[in-house]
Amino acid sequence: MACSAALLLATLTACGSEAEAADTRKPTVPHGVTAQASSATSAHVMWEAATDDTAVTGYEIYRAGKKVKSVPASRVMIDIDGLTASTAYTFTVRARDAAGNLSAPSAAASVTTPAPTPADHEPPTRPVKLRGKADGSRAATLSWGGSTDDIGVTAYDIYQEDSRIHSVPGTRTTARITGLRPGTIYTFTVRARDAANTSSPDSNALDLTTASAPGAPASTAPSDLRITTAEEGREYAVDLDWKQPETGGEIPAYQLYLNGRLTTTIVWGGTPPAGRASYRLTVAEPRGTRYSVKLRAKLPDGKWGDFSAQRTVVLGE
Structure with missing residues (x-):
C-alpha cells in the first residue's frame, strides 16, 4: 500500500512538473519599434x-x-x-x-547619431501652450508650441508628474499617450531637449481625466488645486487652495504629499469647511527649491480617496 502511495505521489509530482514546464509558447513580436x-x-x-x-x-x-x-x-x-x-x-x-x-x-x-555640436551650454526654450484631450479611457493626445535652441532641438520628452513616459523627435510637436487607466487624473508636462542632452524648463502643466470604466464610482479627487508662495523672513509660506470632492459627507482630513512623500495630515480644528478648502504650509528650504504637490481626502467611510492632479511650485517664483 505504501509503495502504491509513493508511486501515485511520484506520478502526480511528475505530472505537476510537466504542467509547470509546459509553457513553450513565445510572446508575440513587439511592433512599432x-x-x-x-x-x-x-x-x-x-x-x-x-x-x-x-x-x-x-x-x-x-x-x-x-x-x-x-x-x-x-x-x-x-x-x-x-x-x-x-x-x-x-x-x-x-x-x-x-x-x-x-x-x-x-x-x-x-x-x-548627429555630429558633435559646438559647445552648447544653452538649454532650449520652454515648450508653450501645452493642450490636449483624453481619448476615451486609456489614451490621450497632446500638442504644444515648439521650442528653439541655439544649435537645435533633437527631442521632446513628455512627463506624467515627474516621470518621463514618452519622447518624440524634435521635428514633432504632438504625441499620443497610451496605456492609461480609466477614470484617472493625469498631469502632463513637456520638455525640449538638445543634442547636448540639455533640457528646457517644463511647459505649462495640463490636467486630463480619462473616461471612467462602465459602472465605476465617481472620482474622489480634489480638483482645481492652486498654489502660491510668499517669503516670510528666512522661511516661505506655501498657500494651497482647492475644490473639495463630492463624497456624500464631511471630509475630516487630507493627506498632503511633497515630492511623492507624505508630509503632513491636515486635520480641521473645528467643523470641516464646505466648498473650497485652504491650507498654509511653512518651509525653511532656500529660494529656488522645487516641490511637486498633491493631496487626497479622507472619505466619510474612513478610506483615503483619489489623489488630486499634481502641481509644481518653485519657492520665490
Missing part, C-alpha cells in the same frame, strides 16, 4: 507592448544583434548611451515571458 537620436552619443528606443499566453515579464533590446539592455514589462522605452557621433545604428526588441521564452526579433529600427 522606433529609434531617435537623443544626442550625438545617445538614442531613444520605443516600442508597442507584446502579449503572451501567460504574461510578458520583460523586453530585451539589441544593437546590431547584440543585447545591450533589458527592461521590465512595465517599460516600453529605453535610452541607449555610449554611442558614437555621426554613426548609423540599428535596434531590435524581443519580448520575454516568465518561462524564459523569447519572441522573434522585432523589425529593425535605424537611426544615425
Whole structure:
C-alpha cells in the first residue's frame, strides 16, 4: 500500500512538473519599434507592448544583434548611451515571458547619431501652450508650441508628474499617450531637449481625466488645486487652495504629499469647511527649491480617496 502511495505521489509530482514546464509558447513580436537620436552619443528606443499566453515579464533590446539592455514589462522605452557621433545604428526588441521564452526579433529600427555640436551650454526654450484631450479611457493626445535652441532641438520628452513616459523627435510637436487607466487624473508636462542632452524648463502643466470604466464610482479627487508662495523672513509660506470632492459627507482630513512623500495630515480644528478648502504650509528650504504637490481626502467611510492632479511650485517664483 505504501509503495502504491509513493508511486501515485511520484506520478502526480511528475505530472505537476510537466504542467509547470509546459509553457513553450513565445510572446508575440513587439511592433512599432522606433529609434531617435537623443544626442550625438545617445538614442531613444520605443516600442508597442507584446502579449503572451501567460504574461510578458520583460523586453530585451539589441544593437546590431547584440543585447545591450533589458527592461521590465512595465517599460516600453529605453535610452541607449555610449554611442558614437555621426554613426548609423540599428535596434531590435524581443519580448520575454516568465518561462524564459523569447519572441522573434522585432523589425529593425535605424537611426544615425548627429555630429558633435559646438559647445552648447544653452538649454532650449520652454515648450508653450501645452493642450490636449483624453481619448476615451486609456489614451490621450497632446500638442504644444515648439521650442528653439541655439544649435537645435533633437527631442521632446513628455512627463506624467515627474516621470518621463514618452519622447518624440524634435521635428514633432504632438504625441499620443497610451496605456492609461480609466477614470484617472493625469498631469502632463513637456520638455525640449538638445543634442547636448540639455533640457528646457517644463511647459505649462495640463490636467486630463480619462473616461471612467462602465459602472465605476465617481472620482474622489480634489480638483482645481492652486498654489502660491510668499517669503516670510528666512522661511516661505506655501498657500494651497482647492475644490473639495463630492463624497456624500464631511471630509475630516487630507493627506498632503511633497515630492511623492507624505508630509503632513491636515486635520480641521473645528467643523470641516464646505466648498473650497485652504491650507498654509511653512518651509525653511532656500529660494529656488522645487516641490511637486498633491493631496487626497479622507472619505466619510474612513478610506483615503483619489489623489488630486499634481502641481509644481518653485519657492520665490
